[in-house]
Amino acid sequence: MTDPTTAPAVAAPAGGGAPDAVAAPPGTPAVEIRGVDKTFDTRSGLVPALDGIDLTVAEGEFVSLIGPSGCGKSTLMRLIADLDEPTSGEVRVFGKTARQARRDQDYGIAFQQAGLLPWRTVAANVALPLELHGVASASRRDRVAELLEMVGLADFADRYPDQLSGGMQQRVAIARALAERPRLLLMDEPFGALDEMTREKMQAELVRICAETGAAVVFVTHSIPEAVFLSDRVVVMSPRPGRIQQVVSMQLGADASRTEALREERAFFEMVTVVREALHGAPAGGARGVETR
Amino acid sequence: MATATGTAAITAARVGGTAAARSRREAVLRVVAPIAVGLIVLGAWQFLVSVVGVSDYLLPSPQSIAEEFVAYWPSILSAAVITGTNAFVGLVVGTVLGLALAALAARWRAIDRMSAPVVAALAVVPIVALAPVLNSMFGADSQFGRQAIAALASFVPVFLNTLRGFRQTTPVHRDLMKAYAATSGQVLRTITLPTARPFMLTGIRIASSLAVISALVAEYFGGPRGGLGSLISTSAASSAYARAWAYVVASIALGLLFYLATLALERLVQPRTTRQRTTEGST
Ligand SMILES: Nc1ncnc2c1ncn2[C@@H]1O[C@H](COP(=O)(O)OP(=O)(O)O)[C@@H](O)[C@H]1O
Ligand SMILES: [Mg+2]
Numbered sequence: 168m169t170d171p172t173t174a175p176a177v178a179a180p181a182g183g184g185a186p187d188a189v190a191a192p193p194g195t196p197a198v199e200i201r202g203v204d205k206t207f208d209t210r211s212g213l214v215p216a217l218d219g220i221d222l223t224v225a226e227g228e229f230v231s232l233i234g235p236s237g238c239g240k241s242t243l244m245r246l247i248a249d250l251d252e253p254t255s256g257e258v259r260v261f262g263k264t265a266r267q268a269r270r271d272q273d274y275g276i277a278f279q280q281a282g283l284l285p286w287r288t289v290a291a292n293v294a295l296p297l298e299l300h301g302v303a304s305a306s307r308r309d310r311v312a313e314l315l316e317m318v319g320l321a322d323f324a325d326r327y328p329d330q331l332s333g334g335m336q337q338r339v340a341i342a343r344a345l346a347e348r349p350r351l352l353l354m355d356e357p358f359g360a361l362d363e364m365t366r367e368k369m370q371a372e373l374v375r376i377c378a379e380t381g382a383a384v385v386f387v388t389h390s391i392p393e394a395v396f397l398s399d400r401v402v403v404m405s406p407r408p409g410r411i412q413q414v415v416s417m418q419l420g421a422d423a424s425r426t427e428a429l430r431e432e433r434a435f436f437e438m439v440t441v442v443r444e445a446l447h448g449a450p451a452g453g454a455r456g457v458e459t460r
Numbered sequence: 461m462a463t464a465t466g467t468a469a470i471t472a473a474r475v476g477g478t479a480a481a482r483s484r485r486e487a488v489l490r491v492v493a494p495i496a497v498g499l500i501v502l503g504a505w506q507f508l509v510s511v512v513g514v515s516d517y518l519l520p521s522p523q524s525i526a527e528e529f530v531a532y533w534p535s536i537l538s539a540a541v542i543t544g545t546n547a548f549v550g551l552v553v554g555t556v557l558g559l560a561l562a563a564l565a566a567r568w569r570a571i572d573r574m575s576a577p578v579v580a581a582l583a584v585v586p587i588v589a590l591a592p593v594l595n596s597m598f599g600a601d602s603q604f605g606r607q608a609i610a611a612l613a614s615f616v617p618v619f620l621n622t623l624r625g626f627r628q629t630t631p632v633h634r635d636l637m638k639a640y641a642a643t644s645g646q647v648l649r650t651i652t653l654p655t656a657r658p659f660m661l662t663g664i665r666i667a668s669s670l671a672v673i674s675a676l677v678a679e680y681f682g683g684p685r686g687g688l689g690s691l692i693s694t695s696a697a698s699s700a701y702a703r704a705w706a707y708v709v710a711s712i713a714l715g716l717l718f719y720l721a722t723l724a725l726e727r728l729v730q731p732r733t734t735r736q737r738t739t740e741g742s743t
Contacts, residue, residue: 249638250635250639269639270641272640278632278635280632282630282633282636284633284654286654286657296640299650
């Protein structure tokens with residue numbers, strides 16, 4: 168009755184003496200991608216989505232993926248999440264295989280669509296991962312209250328998703344992604360559907376949350392200022408097939424605190440320009456193609 | 461199409477007022493309108509018979525039907541119990557089979573492939589063709605044939621709607637479950653069943669009416685007497701038309717009872733928000 172694409176995976180970490188199951192030594196990168204290609208086998212032929220991707224995300228690091236539609240940003244994120252498998256190459260998360268990391272629940276994920284369950288209340292939606300992983304109901308309740316407070320939706324706990332605006336739904340999805348305090352957060356254009364004001368507010372929230380939790384983040388975005396504001400490094404991708412065009416480290420000054428004031432600073436605009444040039448230098452660039460997810 | 465939608469929107473806006481007032485008005489209208497139509501039809505009917513003078517033999521007046529209804533109440537009640545029991549047993553069996561087979565077909569493509577032509581064939585089996593056969597097969601004093609027919613009629617819409625419901629899970633929900641490393645049992649409980657639920661309920665609602673109709677019609681083709689269907693046919697055969705109509709009225713009430721019961725079931729198990737958005741599934 169379940170779809171064949173849904174893995175019948177068991178949450179229990181594999182024992183059996185696999186070195187993967189042991190906690191990674193300090194300094195192990197959160198994500199390590201080596202020589203990854205991804206080709207989709209579709210009815211109309213092979214679609215090369217990613218080609219020769221190498222990328223390392225350190226623990227606690229904030230990395231944005233930016234590039235025109237169809238350059239494989241979502242695909243790359245899905246490979247890290249083990250929702251798809253690379254055609255060749257290797258993806259490791261905290262030193263384990265991506266599959267093991269998924270089974271161990273090492274990451275939290277937020278998609279472009281909020282993907283809330285419409286028959287559950289806001290609180291029950293946030294509680295979902297805790298429920299699935301057997302957290303006791305009392306501590307579940309406390310954690311949900313805490314999370315809803317964090318995303319500013321404490322008053323909406325008993326509402327249903329269709330009673331919320333798009334931005335509020337996305338905040339619920341983010342709270343859900345944070346529920347189990349993951350050390351790695353994967354976010355695919357989570358603010359894509361928000362208006363500019365809400366978006367900037369959410370970005371500030373995300374900066375605060377990351378500082379609090381120390382989580383590494385892989386963040387897919389379309390927006391250059393968003394990438395610059397949030398990231399330690401911005402990965403600029405080019406399409407057809409998806410390649411890493413350039414990796415830009417953000418140099419926002421010695422004591423670059425990511426506050427609202429940063430958006431007005433010279434260093435910020437300079438980095439925006441650097442990223443924009445990297446992006447436009449990409450062959451066959453430009454915002455064409457239809458967003459598929 | 462576009463203009464029609466536009467007009468509808470404008471009309472809705474004009475009728476407007478506050479949303480609450482509008483929904484209250486709609487609720488009242490939904491109850492009052494059918495009652496008004498019913499009264500008008502009954503009035504016109506009575507008028508045709510008693511004033512215009514259409515023969516009571518050709519078209520019994522509502523009044524004479526009501527008199528027969530009262531006079532034969534015990535027999536009507538026991539007949540409704542017999543037919544109702546057949547329909548109920550058929551509905552339950554057909555629903556259980558429909559849900560179970562849909563679950564199997566959703567899980568294993570091979571079963572889906574095998575069952576598709578069978579279900580398509582079942583969907584077009586006319587009750588009139590099957591009833592005499594089953595009635596003779598299971599003997600003159602068995603209700604089994606009728607219950608089997610009701611079960612068959614119920615099975616088809618439940619199966620088709622449920623199977624469709626099982627296919628409605630969205631990719632983002634499936635991805636989410638995979639990201640949570642959910643077991644297949646958890647996936648079933650968390651997304652597959654809740655997504656399919658409104659479709660199942662629609663199937664059961666459609667089946668409830670079909671169960672009553674087929675249990676009733678099956679009685680026209682032999683088997684034990686005493687149900688509403690057989691009493692309608694005997695009354696009509698002995699030219700007691702007013703009494704036949706009284707049994708028809710009871711049949712309508714029985715069908716309505718089943719329909720309302722499934723509607724109540726729907727309200728019971730379906731949370732408020734998703735119920736509003738459920739689209740009507742067809743057979
Ligand atoms: N499931 C899939 N099947 C076939 N092709 C796909 C699939 N997912 C993505 N693609 C293709 O891979 C390419 C990259 O897609 P995607 O990763 O969604 O791009 P982005 O998120 O950067 O817009 C596109 O050409 C898209 O059509
Ligand atoms: Mg995408």
